[in-house]
Amino acid sequence: MISHYQSNLENFLHWANNTPNKLYLRQPVGNQYIDYSYSAAATEVKKVAQFIQKNSKNGSKNVGILSKNSAHWMMADLAIAAAGGISVPFYATLTKDQLHQVLVHSECQILIVGKLDHWDKIKEGIPATTLLIHTPESSEKTGIQWADILANTEEIQQLPKPKPSDVATIVYTSGTTGMPKGVMITYGGIEAGINMAREIALLDLPNARFISYLPLCHIAERNFVEFAATAAGGTIHFVENLDTFAKNLASARPTHFLAVPRIWAKFQEGILQKIGSQKKLNLLLSIPVVKTFVQKKIQKGLGLDEAKLTVTGAAPISEELLTWFQKLGIFIQEAYGMTENMGLNAVMPRDQIKLGAVGRIHPDCETRIDSETQEIQMRAPYNTTGYFKEPKLTEELFTEDGWLRTGDQGKLTADRFISITGRVKDNFKTAKGHYVAPAPIENRLNTHEFIEQVCVVGVNLPQPIVLVVLTALAKSKEIAEVQEAFQALLNEVNPMLKNYEHLKKVVIVQEDWTIENECLTPTMKIKRPSIEKKYQANFELWYTNEASIIHE
Template sequence: MKATNSPTPITTFVDNLYHWEKERPHQVYLRQPFGDSFRDYTWKEVGDQVRRVSAYLRSLNLPPQSNIGLVSKNCAEWIIADLAIMVAGHVSVPFYATLTADQLQQVLTHSGCSVLFVGKLDDWSGMKKGVSSAIKCISFPTYNPDAEHIQWNDILANHAPISDNPTPQPDDLFSIIYTSGTTGNPKGVMVTHRAVSEAVGRTKDILRYDVPNPRFFSYLPLCHIAERNIIEATSLGTGGTVYFAESLDTFAKNLAAASPAHFLAVPRIWTKFQLGILAKMPQKKLDMLLKIPVLSGIVKKKIRKGLGLNEAQLVLTGAAPMPISLIRWFRRLGITIQEAYGMTENLGAVCMMPHDNPKDGSVGKIYPGMEVVIAEGTGEILTRSPWNMLGYYREPSLTADTIDSEGWIHTGDVGEVDEDGYLKITGRVKEMYKTSKGEYVAPSQIEFGFADNKMIEQICVVGQNLPQPIALVVLSEMAQKFDKDTINQSLNSTLSDLNPRLKTYERVQKIVIIKGTWTVDNNMLTPTMKTKRNVIEKNYAPMMEPWYETKESIIWES
């Protein structure tokens, strides 16, 4: 660790910390809720804790650029620990807080972490079986710290803050970011400080770094690239304030208190927001009120304020496809949701929908500095930029499969680019399957056709080796209010409307209503709430053909 002498100057997370620590020492940076009150951390206090924890990590005499793990839900200490690892000259390796003991053991072993920060977790007692006794564990305070661990508060009390301002070399590793494992084991994406600086530098205007004293609301996993970008990177770049969610039960209250300027939500969250609004105000009544000039403005403001989004300047969605109908529904309420697209391997920064010039059906306009081409034959989206990943940690063959000799990342997504530089996603290479008739089907595009049916909470179109696709659906809370006949009628109506718009071999033959829900806990969803299609298909495989042969078009799982 030393001051960079690179001919291309970069600004790292650490540089931003030093800047705000000096320029805004008494401004609150992090706000951690506990019930009805907050524990506030100023830039000065954050800097002091980062320096003390860094001093402790230095005292361990680890080799430079050692991998240090971090497993916790989002909280103030998450960001402080992440920064402390960087200041100490090491590599931050964050893990999802929802991992099982076996999953945690797999990524800890693969990454070779010798130190692990353990924080806010729902089931540490279950997870800890996956942690080797050789790994030195440090417990965050207040969130049921493990008495067997080194305690965060003891570190703060026993180590003086470092007085120097070490900065990473541009090509040092910033982090190893493990993917959420939609298919197979998670892969460790290696990202340099230079890559992060390049991505931030090229996108800061689009990401509204110009908003003065912005507030952020952190609740999606910080170990995911989207939250790391929008919350950690942008708050450090702007000197804003980060509010955290305390729990799922207090989510709405915490979001309203934050009233963020920047807000990111995955499509499933937007669907839940929509269903919550419609539970209080049926669609017909909402439509009527939105047509009345004076009342329309009052209703829109009340809804935005109720969600906590009345002050939002940048409202984003990403991590999974967003139905056009849902984007347009919120647009009528004065909430312009801008879709963003990317993957961990390109720092989640390929394109974003412009606020004032949206093109519905696309995922936005390609960022400056990002190159995108469409592979001939397959239609696969290839990307190349100064913020490409270095590769997958300890996986040279997987790296070679993903980055070709010319530096193009093969995303696995299928799409097209129009003459104005807008990117459209039409499917995934690996998700496309062949029916028993020999035709290839892109299930995600068919799933979009069900987006307007509010009886449906989750959907997965399957059908490999079947003559026609079938749709597995989980009902929404709204559907619980209706009887079976009403639900069947609604779903049949959607089928009748959708199928004529599809190619013959894409037409959905059956809808199967699944008991229960798909969750992260039952391994049907990733931590970012994307469906694990391969897991779902495998789980229901024995029933596929019997369901398909059933006479009824709507089938209730028994």
């Protein structure tokens, strides 16, 4: 056990020295695994670090990682730290132009390339001056290969001793509102965050197991999986691909599991498909002798029968979905935060889950609500120092007295539970002059079994309208049944809203919103500006249409 956590690299080296043979990384390949003990990973980390240090030029410390999650992603990040560099991870789903934009902005002279689906399409976006290192999962077999570095390089001897104020990593935001911003996170910030979360995150649990499948360049996965597992001396399992997700999860049986709301909704869908109907599940759970058996069977089927911490974050989750899983004995804890505060603003206590709130404020985190805008503002020792090369944006991020502006609107109770009521910038003004907060309305609609994705819009319209993407279930139904269901939904939801928030129309759009068509961020959040721009030309036409439910 480590008495006080230090940097991610130091925590890793502690376990490499004290539990050298313990399994650190498990990479599935087909029906087999490539396993890395802490000491085996340390050997690779130190050799790649030596290569990075020798090939860094002009004083540049920024080294990029472009890969899906894998054991080599983790080792690359540690190697960059061991070389005295600053790691800059990029989303594996970026287009050629997006990659070029962030690579140039970040000033990365070295880029570690790993497991990707579309290398041939994006490699032209990499500046010719960038030195590329290819891990064994990279489809590119020319140029500098990780395996060759291991064969021809000695281990680095002199490890860096960074100051707490030194930047450890630059994390680019997923860009919900435009150009991604490079959030600078310091060594001191990571250390403060991981120590603060020690008890909440159950980091002293023996034989802690984590599974990594959400993008590692997102702060939630980086914190919850890489930093937490490494501090705990745990084992990190990976997912080979989307098709093997269920198998890999069942094999890992993690003690710690993080999923975005959309994944929890997919789990629910899969469980109901197997059982047959909600009515049948309700019946099974109503019989005392059967209930425990059914709960355990479902938990084991998911691979969550040994999970001690199940967390959701990155997007709103409905109270109905949380309650549904509680009936299965799965108590999902919401976490609330943003890249700029390392995702550490609040977490829901396991033994005190309050529906309607997103968690209780962390111990080392001061939080207040601005009286004028209702914006949540916070101060903590792990807050970012600002945006890389963006002094104006950095200045706008903080209030005059040094509190970080989250951009979220919320309410805070006396016992430090916080709830989100909207986004300051998402709110739009209708033609009648009223401001509408779309997020709470979307949360109400999102629970419907026919709605896969939803976006409430209405700039300069008399009343808001809602755009929806149908679930697979809805797509299998007759149009008349879907229209009837949505009319019933409007009749149910509108009376709960203020008059100026009443939804005038439901518009069923034909094209799913994806990362590829730039309607979703890499973390599966809707990109509101992109969606509005895509459909804006039709808003007035839809609004004046006589029908309440419209097919695009």
